[in-house]
Amino acid sequence: MQDTRRMKMQGKICLVTGSTSGIGKEIAAGLARMGATVVLVGRSKEKCESAIQDILAGGASADTFSYISADLSSQKSVRQLVREFVSNYDKLHVLVNNAGVFMSRRELTVDGIEYTLAVNHLGPFLLTCLLLDRLNGSAPSRIITTSSVAHRQMKIDFDDLQMKNRKYNGISAYGQSKLANILFTRELARRVQGTGITANCFHPGAVRTGLVRNSVYGLAWKAASLFFISPQKGADTALYLASSSEVEDVSGKYFVKRKQVQASDAAYDDNLAERLWKVSEELTGVALTQ
Ligand code: NAD
Secondary structure (H helix, E strand, C coil): CCCCCCCCCCCCCEEEECCCCCCHHHHHHHEEECCCCCEECCCCCCHCCCCCCHHHHCCCCHEEEEEEECCCCCCCHHHHHHHHHHHCCCCCCEEEECCCCCCCCCECCCCCHHHHHHHHHHHHHHHHHHHHHHHCCCCCEEEEEECCCHCCCCCCHHHHHHCCCCCCCHHHHHHHHHHHHHHHHHHHHHHHCCCCCEEEECCCEECCCCCCCCCCCHHHHHHHCCCEEEEHHCCCCHHHHHHHHHHHHCCEEEEEECCCCCCCCHHHHHHHHHHHHHHHHHHHHCCCCC
């Protein structure tokens, strides 16, 4: 059932990563259309400001937007983002972990971590853990993470999580990180159970964005994009998870097209989820006691 009442998010404060382009920009725009105050996160000030201008041109009100520049590949930058957010906002009702990358080549972040793992999993892991107090104090609150159907057929290789010892493969690195998004969501949901915080993730569909544009698969992606859905359609399930009363008590689930869907078998392996959580704590230096 569609739930499209306008202004249903009035009074809600939402933080959306990866919101200067693609699906994230449409999530930010959609939340603003529903009356929320939206804080965009992007690496460059210019891109954040230009995204806000684009969203305003679509009819949203200027006083509902702000942005924080941050690079999710850098743990120092994530910590700075949290400091800036908590010093400006007393509440956080919706956190959307949407930023993501597809990397053709193995690259390391400033922290010396494989880039895909860092941006797609460890960045959102650290950001979420550090914002949990705010989410707790704002409950009912929701955490939404953009995963992908690319998690299927994938595994978490704890012996070589960062692909140091084998030939790097962008598809495997991306798929592993998207499986990590689901395992993280399930373990997080278990840890915050009873607090009024929910955590869910979703696959947006095959969406016409620049995600793979600059990779070795760029040309094939561009050609296939003709058949992909628009970023606005790709944002729909995130907006549903952020706002619908139908999912206010649902947590730890994977959604496609607004429906709870069975993820891969690996995504339901509780030992894997717990082990990933511990490794993520070690790699980010953050510990969550809940
Ligand atoms: P996109 O490239 O338009 O969006 C990715 C966003 O992440 C960009 O705004 C980018 O600036 C941001 N980002 C990348 N690295 C960052 C960093 N180090 N620090 C901060 N921000 C960073 O592509 P998109 O398709 O809109 O991707 C959004 C999410 O959707 C990703 O998590 C992606 O894995 C997921 N997804 C996309 C598709 C698809 O078909 N496009 C399918 C499944 C899942």
